[in-house]
Amino acid sequence: MASVREAAFELFRAHGMTTIFGNPGSTELPMLADFPEDFSYVLGLQELVVVGMADGYAQASGRPTHVNLHTAPGVGNAVGGIFNAQANKAPLLITAGQQVRPQVTIEANLTNRDSTLGPQPYVKWSHEPVRAEDVPAVLARAIHHAALPPRGPVFVSIPMDDWGAEAEPDRTRNASRRVVDGRAAPDPAGLSQLAALLEQARNPVLVAGPDIDASGGWDAAVALAEKQHLPVWASPATGGNRLGFPEAHPNFVGILPPSIAALSAVLKGCDLVLVVGSSVFPYYPYQPGPLLPEGASLVAITSDPGEAARAPMGDAIVGDVALALQQLVELVGESERTGPESRPGPGEPPAADPMSGSQAMAALAAVWPEDGIAVLEAPSSTQALRNRLRLSRPGSYYFSASGGLGFGIAAAVGVQLAQPERPVVCVLGEGSAQYGITALWSAVAYKAPVTFLVLRNEEYMILKWFAALEQVEGPPGLELPGLDTAAVARGYGMEARDVSDPEALAEALGEAIGTQDGPRMVQARIASGMWME
Numbered sequence: 001m002a003s004v005r006e007a008a009f010e011l012f013r014a015h016g017m018t019t020i021f022g023n024p025g026s027t028e029l030p031m032l033a034d035f036p037e038d039f040s041y042v043l044g045l046q047e048l049v050v051v052g053m054a055d056g057y058a059q060a061s062g063r064p065t066h067v068n069l070h071t072a073p074g075v076g077n078a079v080g081g082i083f084n085a086q087a088n089k090a091p092l093l094i095t096a097g098q099q100v101r102p103q104v105t106i107e108a109n110l111t112n113r114d115s116t117l118g119p120q121p122y123v124k125w126s127h128e129p130v131r132a133e134d135v136p137a138v139l140a141r142a143i144h145h146a147a148l149p150p151r152g153p154v155f156v157s158i159p160m161d162d163w164g165a166e167a168e169p170d171r172t173r174n175a176s177r178r179v180v181d182g183r184a185a186p187d188p189a190g191l192s193q194l195a196a197l198l199e200q201a202r203n204p205v206l207v208a209g210p211d212i213d214a215s216g217g218w219d220a221a222v223a224l225a226e227k228q229h230l231p232v233w234a235s236p237a238t239g240g241n242r243l244g245f246p247e248a249h250p251n252f253v254g255i256l257p258p259s260i261a262a263l264s265a266v267l268k269g270c271d272l273v274l275v276v277g278s279s280v281f282p283y284y285p286y287q288p289g290p291l292l293p294e295g296a297s298l299v300a301i302t303s304d305p306g307e308a309a310r311a312p313m314g315d316a317i318v319g320d321v322a323l324a325l326q327q328l329v330e331l332v333g334e335s336e337r338t339g340p341e342s343r344p345g346p347g348e349p350p351a352a353d354p355m356s357g358s359q360a361m362a363a364l365a366a367v368w369p370e371d372g373i374a375v376l377e378a379p380s381s382t383q384a385l386r387n388r389l390r391l392s393r394p395g396s397y398y399f400s401a402s403g404g405l406g407f408g409i410a411a412a413v414g415v416q417l418a419q420p421e422r423p424v425v426c427v428l429g430e431g432s433a434q435y436g437i438t439a440l441w442s443a444v445a446y447k448a449p450v451t452f453l454v455l456r457n458e459e460y461m462i463l464k465w466f467a468a469l470e471q472v473e474g475p476p477g478l479e480l481p482g483l484d485t486a487a488v489a490r491g492y493g494m495e496a497r498d499v500s501d502p503e504a505l506a507e508a509l510g511e512a513i514g515t516q517d518g519p520r521m522v523q524a525r526i527a528s529g530m531w532m533e
């Protein structure tokens with residue numbers, strides 16, 4: 001007769017979930033007993049980074065990923081990461097240990113009181129099994145929930161005495177065997193109408209969002225843009241956890257700004273805005289204005305009913321993004337419209353001393369490997385990176401769509417573990433880096449050859465920029481003097497270099513990217529400024 005633990009691991013195996021990200025405590029040890037040889041356990045030293053690593057891994061592998069946390073305090077530490085994971089639509093099965101059932105009522109030490117409330121409202125489902133024998137079926141249900149669109153984190157609290165209980169053979173077998181497919185094709189009538197609208201439009205544009213990449217719709221998006229000669233905008237960088245379109249493609253015209261007024265101003269003159277795989281829109285900051293330019297209509301294609309429902313304007317078609325794009329390409333003819341004018345190259349950034357963020361991103365672009373993956377958490381250099389790198393392959397860019405810091409270092413480790421053949425470069429603001437800094441240890445421990453580029457400007461630059469925008473005079477707490485992230489990295493066992501000019505930066509980055517035996521850090525001194533080009 002199988003134990004609940006054996007049944008659960010059989011279930012994880014059936015779903016290809018053999019890499020577990022965790023930080024253990026006494027309440028999790030019964031789960032980890034006799035840890036099977038075909039599983040690996042990736043240790044994170046604090047729960048925010050445990051979730052961040054799993055988030056990167058889940059997105060880059062496309063598979064639900066198991067996170068194991070330590071009862072209430074572990075879940076508490078993880079909540080910022082869970083908030084990020086729901087915005088990134090990362091399918092995470094998050095489990096946490098719980099006191100033994102006989103001691104929950106008396107609230108013995110480490111009891112996770114009202115356990116299902118802790119990760120709310122950022123999980124799709126939160127549950128503690130009613131009986132020990134239900135654990136495998138609950139885990140199966142949770143995995144399906146996480147993987148169905150819109151994908152996202154789910155939570156299961158498991159009393160520590162459940163793992164040794166006897167599983168129910170019939171239910172366990174069924175739980176492991178069930179396949180649940182959530183790729184729903186959109187309504188064909190809606191798509192035909194959209195195809196007609198697109199063909200008749202004089203000046204339509206495509207806005208490409210992150211779920212094009214996540215759904216596998218990259219090639220279909222390119223085919224649609226080429227067949228219909230569409231100018232393509234990326235959805236605002238604030239909410240774009242992935243890229244939806246190759247940024248060196250001749251149809252690609254740029255990244256939409258994130259405020260209502262600026263976004264509609266940029267789209268002036270177009271009569272149809274087709275938004276694919278993005279919310280409408282991930283706005284920030286608030287600059288009121290018309291939602292759309294005069295004379296324009298909007299149609300969004302999304303697999304997320306919540307995104308469709310909350311959009312403030314336009315129509316929406318709910319269905320799998322890749323299937324929708326593939327069908328749309330078949331439905332439309334070759335357009336007679338002239339295509340967009342090619343976007344000018346980024347040019348040489350003006351020299352500055354210390355170097356600007358734009359110069360730092362130009363140095364990175366100069367040594368960028370063809371198949372490189374960028375993981376980005378560098379607020380004042382976000383736009384500069386996007387403008388200079390021109391990433392053009394699917395699965396090449398990860399960013400936290402929520403804006404919650406502490407994602408970058410951890411996600412880069414997870415992405416590298418999921419895509420071991422591709423070079424991963426993580427670009428960080430020095431302030432952002434500190435939230436998930438302990439993930440540097442995991443990068444070293446698992447020999448993940450990530451290149452960490454830390455941009456050292458000794459301040460929270462983006463908040464100074466926001467202060468000016470919001471007309472806030474003299475806010476405290478925006479300076480970061482004397483923070484030596486390279487020295488911190490060395491403390492975690494990572495080789496790190498300091499540079500202060502673009503030539504030395506390009507050389508150090510080239511060396512780090514070429515290194516296969518483990519992670520490297522390059523800390524670059526940069527000037528104060530918002531780097532937009």
Ligand SMILES: Cc1ncc(C[n+]2csc(CCOP(=O)(O)OP(=O)(O)O)c2C)c(N)n1
Pocket residue numbers: 080377378379380381403404405406428429430431432433435457459460461462463
């Ligand atoms: C968890 C969390 N705490 C605080 C913030 C607010 N915040 C946004 S950007 C930022 C500063 C980032 O500084 P740094 O990484 O040095 O980048 P810079 O703006 O200087 O480029 C802060 C504190 C946040 N987004 N997430």
